Amino acid sequence: MVKRNESGSAEWIERDHAAVTPAIYRYTDIVFQRGEGVYLYDVEGRRYLDFAAGIATMNVGHCHPAVVEAICQQARLLTHAACHVGYMTPYVELVEAVKAVAPGVLKNGKAVLMNSGSEAVETGIKLARYVTNRPMILAFTDSFHGRPMGALALTATSTVYRRRLSGLLTGVYHTPYPYCYRCPLKHKSPETCGLACLNLVEKALQTVVPPEDLAGIIVEPIIGEGGYIVPPDGFLQGLREICDRHGVLLIADEVQTGLGRTGKMFAVEHWDVVPDIVCLGKAIGGGLPLAGVLARADLMDAWPPAAHGTTFGGNPVACRAGLATLRIVQEENLIDNAISVGDHIQSRFREAQKELPIIGDVRGKGLMVAAELVNPDGSPAREVIKKVTKEIGDHGVAIIKCGASSLRIAPPLIITQEQADEGVDIIIEVLRRYQW
Numbered sequence: 001m002v003k004r005n006e007s008g009s010a011e012w013i014e015r016d017h018a019a020v021t022p023a024i025y026r027y028t029d030i031v032f033q034r035g036e037g038v039y040l041y042d043v044e045g046r047r048y049l050d051f052a053a054g055i056a057t058m059n060v061g062h063c064h065p066a067v068v069e070a071i072c073q074q075a076r077l078l079t080h081a082a083c084h085v086g087y088m089t090p091y092v093e094l095v096e097a098v099k100a101v102a103p104g105v106l107k108n109g110k111a112v113l114m115n116s117g118s119e120a121v122e123t124g125i126k127l128a129r130y131v132t133n134r135p136m137i138l139a140f141t142d143s144f145h146g147r148p149m150g151a152l153a154l155t156a157t158s159t160v161y162r163r164r165l166s167g168l169l170t171g172v173y174h175t176p177y178p179y180c181y182r183c184p185l186k187h188k189s190p191e192t193c194g195l196a197c198l199n200l201v202e203k204a205l206q207t208v209v210p211p212e213d214l215a216g217i218i219v220e221p222i223i224g225e226g227g228y229i230v231p232p233d234g235f236l237q238g239l240r241e242i243c244d245r246h247g248v249l250l251i252a253d254e255v256q257t258g259l260g261r262t263g264k265m266f267a268v269e270h271w272d273v274v275p276d277i278v279c280l281g282k283a284i285g286g287g288l289p290l291a292g293v294l295a296r297a298d299l300m301d302a303w304p305p306a307a308h309g310t311t312f313g314g315n316p317v318a319c320r321a322g323l324a325t326l327r328i329v330q331e332e333n334l335i336d337n338a339i340s341v342g343d344h345i346q347s348r349f350r351e352a353q354k355e356l357p358i359i360g361d362v363r364g365k366g367l368m369v370a371a372e373l374v375n376p377d378g379s380p381a382r383e384v385i386k387k388v389t390k391e392i393g394d395h396g397v398a399i400i401k402c403g404a405s406s407l408r409i410a411p412p413l414i415i416t417q418e419q420a421d422e423g424v425d426i427i428i429e430v431l432r433r434y435q436w
Helices: 006-019 065-077 089-101 104-108 117-132 149-154 190-207 235-246 267-271 297-301 316-331 334-353 382-394 417-432
Strands: 032-036 039-042 047-050 110-114 136-140 172-175 214-219 249-253 277-280 291-295 359-365 368-373 400-402 406-409
Touching (some): 047 417, 089 110, 235 249, 291 297, 316 334
Antiparallel strands (some): 039 047
């Protein structure tokens, strides 16, 4: 177990509680000071294996020398000028680099850069509503698209986010996402679960959402915050077909899944689906605030000048960090590493599942892995997960949850199999104490 000098951490936590809103929830009691590669260090100098990666953000690890050098070089040249005042070369270069790895027609698309994933989502739905002149957006239960009032109208992972907030963006309708382990329609197989959820989309278009009023369907190719839920084969393809049939835009929220995390540059590529609009964030900034929306060129060109904008979006320092990050993902074959190490992590948890029934389900793609914890009756282990994440942190692994009770395993893509085993060993040992 990691032993910390509690006086240092305790003092900082006390100061935080006196100055920062309790709305900012903390999964662990670790006070971070620095990071290097796949490790974080607290104020007492103790080391933690990072299975959270800044919430699936630090794809190339902490303080990668190439990213640090890119940041320093750009900071010496220009830290801010604003995209509305003039043109900035890092902005253009990053957009070109993202287009080069994008699927299908998006290689010839156009983009706008923002500051956060939530902003990217709101930009994506704003674009869809503007260019189609239609007022409605269809989203899914268990989805998380952000906390600002527009993105929050799409978010449907928990009532905690929406409580006392009735004035959200209007024109949003939700249907079930195929969470096959806990199928909302009680189906027993992924095939029938996915088809049933597609049928409910069709039913909604027949009863409550006139297709001619629907601007877009927004979907996480793999649910993130809501539980790392992988849809069954055919679901995303079915959404693409529905959109094509009704002239609706398919919007992929790749804020958490994008840039290699799932074993593809974009998660939609697992199913050979090309969306009309893609929202990006998290990893795209290499640890700095940056996000973007990439869409078909004809859609972006339908926006007149000044129809959208931002003061800080596309900040040149963040763009240079993003360019370095994308280059590292490609040159160091981190997508292949995400596949091999991610598969190994899943196999370790599936083996542990045989003797630890608290592990109800193991799922994911690449280094986007969830181990869902359950009570003896099969219900989500909501109270246990809170204790487990903190205890795992006390033993030297920084980890967070997703969904009601799933351990979220999303380390940097540079992690080795040996480092992954180090973390999984600790997690399994902690889970043994919660057996029933």
